[in-house]
Ligand SMILES: Nc1ncnc2c1ncn2[C@@H]1O[C@H](COP(=O)(O)OP(=O)(O)OP(=O)(O)O)[C@@H](O)[C@H]1O
């Protein structure tokens with residue numbers, strides 16, 4: 219009897235491991251390929267049969283791409299994405315005050331509107347946004363790009379934040395108001411600090427939505443000195459040759475901040491994403 | 499310190515067809531412990547929250563002292579509230595939780611710490627000042643919530659079922675502590691509970707509500723002895739008062755052919771069917787020949803000094819439930835039939851239609 223149960227449990231566990239392994243191959247495989255390719259000499263990139271591990275490690279690709287230009291692109295990316303994150307958090311926190319904590323009329327339609335705007339494919343908004351930015355003189359400026367990024371990050375941020383903020387008991391806000399804070403004061407000094415893991419999670423999410431953008435950067439930025447890193451990748455795709463090793467090296471650089479942030483903030487991120495589920 | 503008055507206060511929720519609190523008139527004296535009690539959904543919390551400024555007042559006025567606070571924001575009302583779930587700030591330790599309001603009010607650090615320490619001493623919280631709320635037991639959290647209220651020296655305390663998350667034993671001991679504390683501080687207090695025992699033991703006066711309407715405000719004893727209508731009669735007291743329908747009779751009321759005498763003044767007011775209320779301890783057991791109401795005993799609850807006897811009687815063909823308190827040594831057995839009657843001054847008579855009290 220217990221032997222069957224034990225065997226069944228072992229079978230189930232084996233199944234879980236197989237599934238996890240398959241998932242890992244699927245998710246990590248491309249990243250593995252990217253990193254190894256970036257470390258291969260050019261001769262091995264197209265070797266047949268393919269070499270999964272480079273026989274000879276080289277950092278030549280990195281040395282080739284780490285030019286002042288690339289560093290400038292990298293800095294541009296960081297500036298634009300941080301700027302987007304800060305502005306996006308500020309606006310979404312303000313929006314969520316009205317949307318979660320006050321009895322403002324018309325909250326439902328606003329929320330639905332925000333959701334719908336987020337459902338539109340980004341490409342659809344590109345032309346109107348371009349024209350608007352042109353009129354406002356925001357083309358070819360990092361600030362303009364931040365504003366453009368907000369068109370798709372802000373709706374997501376509002377919806378995610380709203381969930382985190384709504385999970386915080388209303389009584390805490392009421393207690394704060396009786397303790398001497400205004401409605402907004404209670405929100406800003408008690409509710410938002412309590413939602414910190416959620417705010418951090420949303421901030422990280424927004425940062426990476428902006429980080430991986432290619433299309434808006436391509437359309438909005440013309441000046442080479444303002445380009446973001448994903449556009450730097452484009453420069454390596456020539457009309458005749460593609461420098462795969464270098465391409466992969468730049469891509470690996472794009473991954474660095476992601477890995478850094480997740481290593482240091484993953485506990486925050488996971489706490490944030492599960493905060494709504496557990497009540498303290 | 500201040501009195502509180504509700505003057506025809508009303509709260510109609512948007513989209514509601516009937517106010518959650520209707521035309522509430524209630525005067526709470528300076529330093530008084532007033533308990534709001536009633537069944538779930540009767541509008542107790544709403545009334546309290548209207549006073550605190552957390553709920554909009556859609557009609558009438560609310561005054562603290564002679565200051566009309568109806569349109570004053572909560573932070574300017576000088577009210578401290580203890581919530582049912584305590585609403586402690588999870589990111590602050592106990593001392594900061596208690597000091598938060600003082601800090602916002604611009605009280606200096608020295609004075610703040612002194613007041614927090616004083617309150618902590620009063621509430622046995624001294625060892626926990628550095629802890630976060632999540633590292634406290636339910637009873638300790640409850641005391642922190644109390645502490646947060648008392649450090650402020652507010653004009654009014656509002657408490658919304660502050661004991662309902664405690665276990666039964668702790669609830670009883672905390673109940674006396676709160677009452678003693680309130681008396682010592684002399685701060686006007688409104689206390690909401692759905693537990694009538696809590697209401698009776700804690701309140702200087704008790705306000706009984708039902709369906710958003712205030713039924714009666716009186717001292718606990720007066721509520722028990724002179725309930726103003728059938729609802730209050732049935733709500734206050736445990737086990738509940740026996741409420742039996744009866745017809746007018748000669749010098750009394752008739753319950754299923756058995757005459758129960760009432761005093762003359764009351765008898766003269768009876769016209770038509772009535773509801774008769776008799777407390778379990780107001781029954782007198784008599785012999786069959788004396789003509790009491792026959793009751794077949796179904797359950798006996800022995801309490802040692804006395805016992806509650808639950809039984810069934812026949813009310814013109816309809817079975818009725820009766821509870822009798824019997825003194826030790828005179829407790830009937832299950833299955834036995836006893837005969838009970840009562841005395842004119844212990845019988846409450848209510849109008850059969852409106853439920854209003856007719857007894858004087
Ligand atoms: N936000 C709201 N919107 C609409 N109706 C409400 C709202 N809050 C409360 N009510 C209604 O108002 C009435 C009174 O509610 P209230 O919370 O004051 O009851 P209560 O006496 O405190 O009950 P309990 O003992 O269960 O806490 C209830 O019928 C309730 O359904």
Ligand SMILES: [Mg+2]
Pocket residue numbers: 542543544658
């Ligand atoms: Mg309530």
